[in-house]
Amino acid sequence: MTQHFPTRQLRFFLTAPSPCPYLPERYERKVFAHLPLSDGAAVNDSLTAVGFRRSQNIAYRPACEACSACVSARIPAADYVFSRSERKVLSRNEDIERRLVEAEATMEQFDLLRRYLLTRHATGGMAEMTWPDYVAMVEDTAVRTHVVEYRTRTANGRPGDLLACALVDVMGDGLSLVYSFYDPAPARRSLGSFVILDHIIQACLTGLPYVYLGYWVRGSEKMDYKVRFSPIELLRPDGWTLAGARELGPRQV
DSSP: OOOOOOSSOOOEEEOOOEEOSSSTTOEEOEEEEEOOSSSHHHHHHHHHHTTOEEETTEEEEEOOSSOOOEEEEEEEGGGOOOOHHHHHHHHHTTTEEEEEEESOOOHHHHHHHHHHHHHHOTTSTTTTOOHHHHHHHHHOOSSOEEEEEEEEOOTTSSOOOEEEEEEEEEOSSEEEEEEEEEOSSOGGGOHHHHHHHHHHHHHHHTTOOEEEEEEEETTOTTTGGGGGSSSOEEEETTEEEEOOHHHHOSOOO
16 A cells, blocks of 8 residues: 655654553564654554554554454444444433533543543553543544533523543544543443544544554454444455454444
C-alpha cells in the first residue's frame, strides 16, 4: 500500500521492549513519531490509514518482533446494520443526551475516569493516571479533537449526571475514538457499546465513512468487544479488508 505523506519529514523512533499489557508472557515494542503542529491533522490522517494511533502529540503503532496480534480495526458506518441487541442498547439509553464540548479537561470528567479505571482496569497501566496526566491526554493535540459527554436528560435543561465520555479525533475519512470511559455502575445500559453505536450514527449523519476503534488484539479479553461489531474492517498487510464471521466469532453486545 502506497501512502503519500505531507512534505514535512518525520523521524520515527523505536521503544525498548516492555511487558505486553494485553497478552501474558509477551513483550511489546512500538514505533512512534511526533506529530508536527503545522500539519498534524494531515499527517495523523495518513498515519492512521496505515495502522497508527494518536496519543497526545505522538502517533504510534506496534512493532513487536515475535507477535502480530494487534490489528487496526474500523467500522464502515454507511454499511452498518444494527443488530436486535444493539437496537435494544440504543433504546435503553434514549434518556441520555450527547454534548460535544471542546477538548478541555474537567475535574468532573477526571472523577468519572478514576471510577472507571479503578473498577474496570485497576491493574492496568492507566490506573495511576493523575490529573495532570489526564489534562495532557485531552488537551495536548495537534489535530481536530473534541470530547463528547453523555449525560442524563433533565427537564430544566441543565446538565444532568455525567455517565460517559469519549475523546474523539475528527479525521478526513472518519471519527477516531481515542479513548472512552463511563460509569461502571449501570451495567444494564451497556455504556461502552452505546458510545460506539452512537459514533456510528454520528459518522453517518456527518458523511464520514469510518469509525476507527484502535487495535483489536486476538486472545485478549480486554479487546474482544471491538470485533462484536459487524461489519468491521481489519488492516492486513494487503490493506483494509472486511473481517469474516468465522474469524470473529458470534456477534453480540
